[in-house]
Amino acid sequence: MKTTEQEKLERRANILKALAHPSRLMMVDELAKGERCVCELQELVGADMSTVSKHLAVLKKAGLVESDKRGLQVFYTLLSPCVMNFFTCVESVIEAHTEQTIEAGNR
Amino acid sequence: MKTTEQEKLERRANILKALAHPSRLMMVDELAKGERCVCELQELVGADMSTVSKHLAVLKKAGLVESDKRGLQVFYTLLSPCVMNFFTCVESVIEAHTEQTIEAGNR
């Protein structure tokens, strides 16, 4: 199974795409603290349970989380906490960009 | 100017969304090596120049790159090389996920 450069990029992009949503980021952030059931995450993001479930499916498909059904509830776990490190970088982008935008008078 | 938790998440998501495309990842990767003009990036990704230009506009809007017109050419620079660090994490997600998928017999 040969991995072309193109496939590599697509896989990277898919992981980023999976993270690229406010609700999903919120969930990942919460899951970084420990496993959570869908109901907890639903309360957190305040959307329909079906919506939350679909978001979780996206994260799972990307390989970012894992699910474990115990009784009636399904618990999700963050598989790659290193994802959180990225946010430090993201914050620096945001800061720099905000300054720049203000400097430029919101041009 | 108060930054609500929601706005923070949206800004993070926007940066991730800006990165979440194979062609844009390829360009960011290239720009990590140094500034490049649009024509060089076009050759790299092999798409229409207008497409490349639009991708660059997305990266610029997110605050990830900067552009500088010199003569007829426009040169782009990567503003936040820390973005590259993330890819180490992304690779680990991919590896773990691939193993998992193979283990599960591509279920």
Add this chain to the structure above:
DNA sequence: TAACTGCTTGGCAATATAGCCAAATAGCGC
């Protein structure tokens, strides 16, 4: 000014994503 180059923008069609409701599914207690 005119023609040329490098790039950006507008417009459009194809495709993907988001979020709601309703229906289906799975596990539990009776």
Add this chain to the structure above:
DNA sequence: GCGCTATTTGGCTATATTGCCAAGCAGTTA
């Protein structure tokens, strides 16, 4: 089995993204 709860899935519409072509625009050269 029946009803109940937690979650997932299907279906739908609204909205966003992508990538091409054509047109526009700025800088250069003649």
